[in-house]
Amino acid sequence: MNTVKKITLSVAIILLVLAGLSRLYDFALRHNANLKAAYVQRAKIDAEILFHGPCEPLWMISPAMLDSQTHVRSYNLALSHSDFADNYLHLYFYLKHNKAPKLMFLYVTPESMDANYNTFNTYRFAAFTGDPVVDSVLKECDPGYAKWTAFPFMKYAWYSSKINFDALQGLKHYLQHRTVPYYADGYEPPLQVVWDNHLEEFIQLYPHGYNFEWNKLREKYLCKTIALARQYGIEVVLYESPVLKEALLYQPNRREIVKRIKGIADAYGVEYVQFDKMKIAESRKYFMSTLNLNMEGARIFTDSLGKYISGRLYYNEFIRPHL
Amino acid sequence: MIFNSLIFLCFVVVTVIINYLLPERFRSFFLLFCSLAFIGYYNIESLLAVLVFSLFTFYISRNIRGNRLLYIAGILLNAYAVIMFNYFFATRQGFDFSYAAISFNVNSFIIALGLSFYALQNISYLTEVYFGRWQPELSFKNFVLYNSFFPKVVSGPVMLPREFMPQIDRNVITHERLAAGFNRFLLGLFKKMVLADRLAPAVHSIFDFGDANCGLTTLAGAYLFTIQLYFDFSGYTDMALGIAKMLGYDLKENFNLPLRASSVSEFWRRWHISLISWFTAYVYYPLVYRLRSYKKAAAVAGILATFLISGIWHGIGITFFLWACCHIAYLCFELLTKRMRSGLSEKPSYLFYKLAGIFIVFNAVSFSNIFFRSGSLSSALLMIKSLFSDFFPAGWLHDFIAPLAVGGHQVDEFNFYISIFMAAAFLLFERRINRIANSGGFSFYYTTACVLLIFLLGIFSNGERFIYMQF
Amino acid sequence: MREHMDTSERLQQVFRKVFQKDDLLVSASTTAKDIRMWDSLTHLELIAAVEEEFNIKFSFSEVMQFNAVGDMLVALSRKSGEI
Numbered sequence: 085m086n087t088v089k090k091i092t093l094s095v096a097i098i099l100l101v102l103a104g105l106s107r108l109y110d111f112a113l114r115h116n117a118n119l120k121a122a123y124v125q126r127a128k129i130d131a132e133i134l135f136h137g138p139c140e141p142l143w144m145i146s147p148a149m150l151d152s153q154t155h156v157r158s159y160n161l162a163l164s165h166s167d168f169a170d171n172y173l174h175l176y177f178y179l180k181h182n183k184a185p186k187l188m189f190l191y192v193t194p195e196s197m198d199a200n201y202n203t204f205n206t207y208r209f210a211a212f213t214g215d216p217v218v219d220s221v222l223k224e225c226d227p228g229y230a231k232w233t234a235f236p237f238m239k240y241a242w243y244s245s246k247i248n249f250d251a252l253q254g255l256k257h258y259l260q261h262r263t264v265p266y267y268a269d270g271y272e273p274p275l276q277v278v279w280d281n282h283l284e285e286f287i288q289l290y291p292h293g294y295n296f297e298w299n300k301l302r303e304k305y306l307c308k309t310i311a312l313a314r315q316y317g318i319e320v321v322l323y324e325s326p327v328l329k330e331a332l333l334y335q336p337n338r339r340e341i342v343k344r345i346k347g348i349a350d351a352y353g354v355e356y357v358q359f360d361k362m363k364i365a366e367s368r369k370y371f372m373s374t375l376n377l378n379m380e381g382a383r384i385f386t387d388s389l390g391k392y393i394s395g396r397l398y399y400n401e402f403i404r405p406h407l
Numbered sequence: 408m409i410f411n412s413l414i415f416l417c418f419v420v421v422t423v424i425i426n427y428l429l430p431e432r433f434r435s436f437f438l439l440f441c442s443l444a445f446i447g448y449y450n451i452e453s454l455l456a457v458l459v460f461s462l463f464t465f466y467i468s469r470n471i472r473g474n475r476l477l478y479i480a481g482i483l484l485n486a487y488a489v490i491m492f493n494y495f496f497a498t499r500q501g502f503d504f505s506y507a508a509i510s511f512n513v514n515s516f517i518i519a520l521g522l523s524f525y526a527l528q529n530i531s532y533l534t535e536v537y538f539g540r541w542q543p544e545l546s547f548k549n550f551v552l553y554n555s556f557f558p559k560v561v562s563g564p565v566m567l568p569r570e571f572m573p574q575i576d577r578n579v580i581t582h583e584r585l586a587a588g589f590n591r592f593l594l595g596l597f598k599k600m601v602l603a604d605r606l607a608p609a610v611h612s613i614f615d616f617g618d619a620n621c622g623l624t625t626l627a628g629a630y631l632f633t634i635q636l637y638f639d640f641s642g643y644t645d646m647a648l649g650i651a652k653m654l655g656y657d658l659k660e661n662f663n664l665p666l667r668a669s670s671v672s673e674f675w676r677r678w679h680i681s682l683i684s685w686f687t688a689y690v691y692y693p694l695v696y697r698l699r700s701y702k703k704a705a706a707v708a709g710i711l712a713t714f715l716i717s718g719i720w721h722g723i724g725i726t727f728f729l730w731a732c733c734h735i736a737y738l739c740f741e742l743l744t745k746r747m748r749s750g751l752s753e754k755p756s757y758l759f760y761k762l763a764g765i766f767i768v769f770n771a772v773s774f775s776n777i778f779f780r781s782g783s784l785s786s787a788l789l790m791i792k793s794l795f796s797d798f799f800p801a802g803w804l805h806d807f808i809a810p811l812a813v814g815g816h817q818v819d820e821f822n823f824y825i826s827i828f829m830a831a832a833f834l835l836f837e838r839r840i841n842r843i844a845n846s847g848g849f850s851f852y853y854t855t856a857c858v859l860l861i862f863l864l865g866i867f868s869n870g871e872r873f874i875y876m877q878f
Numbered sequence: 879m880r881e882h883m884d885t886s887e888r889l890q891q892v893f894r895k896v897f898q899k900d901d902l903l904v905s906a907s908t909t910a911k912d913i914r915m916w917d918s919l920t921h922l923e924l925i926a927a928v929e930e931e932f933n934i935k936f937s938f939s940e941v942m943q944f945n946a947v948g949d950m951l952v953a954l955s956r957k958s959g960e961i
Contacts, residue, residue, distance in 0.1 A: 087582075087586075087848070098855055098859060102859075241863070243867075244862075244863060244864060244867070245605070245866060691918065692922070696922060702923050705923070710919070745919075746915075749897075
């Protein structure tokens with residue numbers, strides 16, 4: 085075989101294998117029950133209440149615990165490290181396949197408005213490119229990635245260290261006919277439950293405090309998420325779980341940013357609830373980092389949240405209709 | 408332009424094709440243009456620096472024969488430039504110099520791309536001309552090309568005038584050379600994307616988080632850094648040599664299976680060869696020649712001078728000084744125990760001796776690399792402290808992996824094991840792989856396998872975008 | 879006794895002394911690769927011993943060009959011719 089033939093054959097085989105792998109990954113990832121993006125598009129969840137946001141709601145709010153108090157079924161849609169664009173797409177996936185919930189709690193803090201905290205996790209959406217909504221968000225949030233998606237397999241290769249495992253797991257789930265995720269109600273207990281020293285590192289880095297930077301893209305997707313929910317008639321509540329008091333000393337413009345968030349909430353006519361009066365905010369023994377409560381803290385917070393929700397549902401059902 | 412970025416790939420393809428099609432006499436002009444464009448694309452200061460240094464060295468070299476003052480001035484200016492460059496680097500980055508500066512993570516070069524490499528070349532050029540061993544170059548174009556040739560400008564290999572200059576006006580590009588260059592380039596890409604960058608998160612977690620890990624974990628981190636550094640730097644070199652070959656140039660080999668060295672002096676004959684042979688020729692031998700009547704003491708003085716200067720060349724700071732001290736100690740020890748070891752090696756248990764030697768050298772080099780990689784003295788000391796404490800804590804067999812698999816999720820462990828497996832498999836079959844990568848024909852299995860593995864397991868997104876996200 | 883030994887034999891004695899191996903055999907074609915202990919760390923120690931034995935001095939560029947024992951023999955015969 086001469087060289088030209090060999091090169092042609094090699095290129096052809098590479099392209100063929102990549103196209104094949106692309107199909108296989110598409111299939112496998114869509115069957116992975118542990119990926120929320122895939123799971124909410126396959127299973128009927130139809131919860132009455134959704135919790136949404138980054139790791140704080142994910143690790144704090146256990147629907148199993150809450151539902152026994154409120155007697156209403158809820159689902160935790162949150163994902164770690166996620167920003168509002170990430171949240172927006174997950175809500176979009178959820179609503180595509182499920183009945184719209186009555187209430188959605190979206191976690192919003194000054195941190196969520198700052199691009200240094202959390203991120204858009206492109207790889208979670210790799211299997212769902214081709215959908216115009218997904219494509220437009222990808223283009224805006226990760227343009228370096230978006231321009232590659234046309235090339236065979238490149239949408240998976242780009243973040244291969246994040247995706248290979250999920251694809252294999254998806255294949256396993258398909259072969260074992262598994263449809264229920266490891267964490268069925270979406271709540272994930274945190275891996276680490278002791279104080280993680282991030283605050284100390286933060287202070288070392290910014291001894292004179294850190295001013296949050298307002299990010300326009302975050303603002304845009306916060307608005308889009310609220311708008312999408314309301315389009316489906318969902319009542320949106322923006323909330324902030326207790327924040328460790330001593331950390332506030334190092335965040336000079338926190339109040340100002342909170343004010344801007346309230347401005348957005350007012351513009352959409354939704355509520356911004358801060359659980360900042362809770363006693364647990366004053367002691368480190370309930371926290372594992374500035375924003376994350378530990379198991380004990382989360383239990384106390386969930387209890388308060390449950391009371392808030394019950395009150396709200398009671399108001400909606402029995403009081404508001406008569407006003 | 409990072410070597411494994413798309414834009415660089417396009418740049419290489421276009422350059423190779425045009426260069427191939429051009430008549431021979433235009434090629435050096437074209438390559439000079441491409442090289443300057445490459446440097447200018449990085450930043451304009453670097454372009455100015457390479458032109459100014461070339462101009463200066465070029466002109467003084469013409470009058471340097473027998474003019475000792477001019478010679479010393481030329482050397483001092485080039486040496487001063489390296490020191491200032493490293494000093495600025497140290498102050499701007501807070502000693503966060505790390506291996507990246509000698510690898511091809513060009514983001515870490517702030518002031519002038521490749522300056523520490525071409526300054527060495529200039530010093531050797533001036534020396535050769537001063538002592539009449541090399542005729543001063545008549546063409547300024549050729550001299551600038553010698554300094555700025557883009558495959559080697561970022562991180563070497565350091566080429567002596569006699570190794571590079573004669574190639575400029577006689578380069579013949581055959582199909583065989585194109586194929587060999589391509590194979591070599593692909594090998595480098597594979598080493599960088601599939602091996603080095605995959606190991607980076609584990610190394611990052613051990614060296615940069617400042618946590619006190621148990622001894623075994625720290626040891627694994629130090630080992631992995633040595634392996635990562637090897638793949639990163641030799642991967643870069645493979646790409647540089649491959650590109651140069653496709654353009655009609657043979658650059659010097661920089662690595663020769665260094666992790667299989669069974670003594671530290673052998674290690675230095677196999678690791679960063681072009682640099683160490685530069686130091687041997689221009690620092691070590693001249694000094695030891697003068698002191699040779701002191702016998703072993705002369706060699707000790709030579710080792711001392713060579714590695715202290717090499718330490719400064721790598722970066723200004725106490726960590727690089729200590730790194731150099733480690734190697735000075737190793738080499739002096741080897742020098743003084745040579746006879747005893749030579750007796751050992753000829754016993755029937757030669758294989759055992761050899762394997763033990765490889766193991767000891769790998770440990771010694773990894774230990775010195777703790778200083779090389781650590782951002783500060785305190786973090787290096789913290790690592791060494793944890794290296795010698797609590798080596799096998801309870802449940803170590805499972806727990807010692809966790810800090811290496813950053814993130815602690817199943818997916819992180821999965822990635823970690825794949826990285827280890829790939830690196831180990833590569834090291835085991837390295838000689839065979841290198842043979843294919845250096846062959847001058849298109850190899851169907853090699854190419855297809857490399858490309859597919861890069862797609863399946865390579866790190867594309869400029870390293871890991873997510874490992875810094877700790878919130 | 880010494881006078882009867884030819885240059886290469888004397889050179890061999892020097893090699894044996896420097897590398898401390900009594901059964902070492904060297905010929906004109908022996909290179910640094912053949913003697914495990916002969917590397918850049920010991921090269922100049924060897925040169926110094928040769929210089930002492932033959933009572934001559936090598937120049938720096940000569941020293942740099944010694945790749946094999948043969949090179950050394952050529953230089954030695956040239957030097958002894960000069961004397």
